[in-house]
Amino acid sequence: MTVAVLPFGDAHVEKPRAVLSARGLSKTFGGFQAVRNVDLDVHHARVHALIGPNGAGKTTVFNLLTKFIPSTAGTISLDGADITRTAPAKVARMGLVRSFQISATFPQMTLLENVRVALQRPNGQAVQFWRSLGSLRNLDRQALELLERVGLQDMRHRLASDLSYGRKRALEIATTLALDPRVLLLDEPLAGMGQEDVSVMAGLISEVAKDRAVLMVEHNLKVVSEICHDVTVLQRGEILTTGDYETVSNDPRVRAAYMGNEDA
Numbered sequence: 620m621t622v623a624v625l626p627f628g629d630a631h632v633e634k635p636r637a638v639l640s641a642r643g644l645s646k647t648f649g650g651f652q653a654v655r656n657v658d659l660d661v662h663h664a665r666v667h668a669l670i671g672p673n674g675a676g677k678t679t680v681f682n683l684l685t686k687f688i689p690s691t692a693g694t695i696s697l698d699g700a701d702i703t704r705t706a707p708a709k710v711a712r713m714g715l716v717r718s719f720q721i722s723a724t725f726p727q728m729t730l731l732e733n734v735r736v737a738l739q740r741p742n743g744q745a746v747q748f749w750r751s752l753g754s755l756r757n758l759d760r761q762a763l764e765l766l767e768r769v770g771l772q773d774m775r776h777r778l779a780s781d782l783s784y785g786r787k788r789a790l791e792i793a794t795t796l797a798l799d800p801r802v803l804l805l806d807e808p809l810a811g812m813g814q815e816d817v818s819v820m821a822g823l824i825s826e827v828a829k830d831r832a833v834l835m836v837e838h839n840l841k842v843v844s845e846i847c848h849d850v851t852v853l854q855r856g857e858i859l860t861t862g863d864y865e866t867v868s869n870d871p872r873v874r875a876a877y878m879g880n881e882d883a
């Protein structure tokens with residue numbers, strides 16, 4: 620990774636490389652153009668938010684990037700490799716992982732068992748029942764490390780079904796991290812959470828972004844302002860602007876786009 624550090628603070632520090640890039644991404648549903656000509660660069664070790672008023676096209680862009688739906692036009696690349704036509708499962712194995720949908724947890728298993736199962740999935744490996752005792756212990760150690768990372772180590776022997784909503788989502792982050800994604804995509808990770816859980820999850824997202832890229836669709840602009848390095852604003856399927864939160868939130872076009880929108 621080449622990072623040029625120039626003398627005058629953050630503004631002059633070059634961003635690390637883009638891990639996930641989209642160019643000219645477009646999607647038409649029937650005759651309706653939901654996403655038009657979107658260019659996006661998601662960088663290593665940065666949290667990138669995709670925001671915009673209701674119906675702006677955020678979920679559609681998210682679904683295009685994770686290959687849940689095919690694009691009508693445009694290209695997507697991951698670490699320089701063209702993944703525009705690559706199947707979703709293969710893209711996940713290449714390191715582009717969408718949390719919450721892929722990493723459903725098993726309610727009747729303990730937290731440790733949940734993460735252990737997830738650890739046995741990377742790179743499409745089947746569960747190996749013939750693993751040696753040593754490698755299983757190693758798996759336990761890794762599972763515990765991941766639970767520590769999301770602050771759930773003390774609850775490792777509890778059933779997933781016993782967890783509060785916020786902690787369940789933290790467990791989902793742990794099972795997603797078991798796949799060691801290079802890009803983590805989060806669809807409204809704070810939705811439905813109380814203030815306490817919001818703070819924990821926001822801290823967790825910042826923490827996991829230290830060694831991977833994170834792209835999140837999010838309506839909670841306070842948290843976006845606190846933890847996101849880059850913010851892309853969508854309006855009517857097109858990018859209005861991209862920049863840091865302060866620049867973007869002071870843009871009159873962004874203010875106008877949000878005017879009268881309850882989620883803003």
Ligand SMILES: Nc1ncnc2c1ncn2[C@@H]1O[C@H](COP(=O)(O)OP(=O)(O)OP(=O)(O)O)[C@@H](O)[C@H]1O
Pocket residue numbers: 648651653671672673674675676677678679680
């Ligand atoms: N499968 C579909 N068929 C037809 N139109 C669709 C489909 N999916 C989305 N749309 C339309 O595309 C536009 C963008 O929708 P999208 O869900 O991507 O917006 P959004 O920014 O995620 O909105 P919200 O914040 O409300 O979740 C909307 O007008 C929506 O009605």
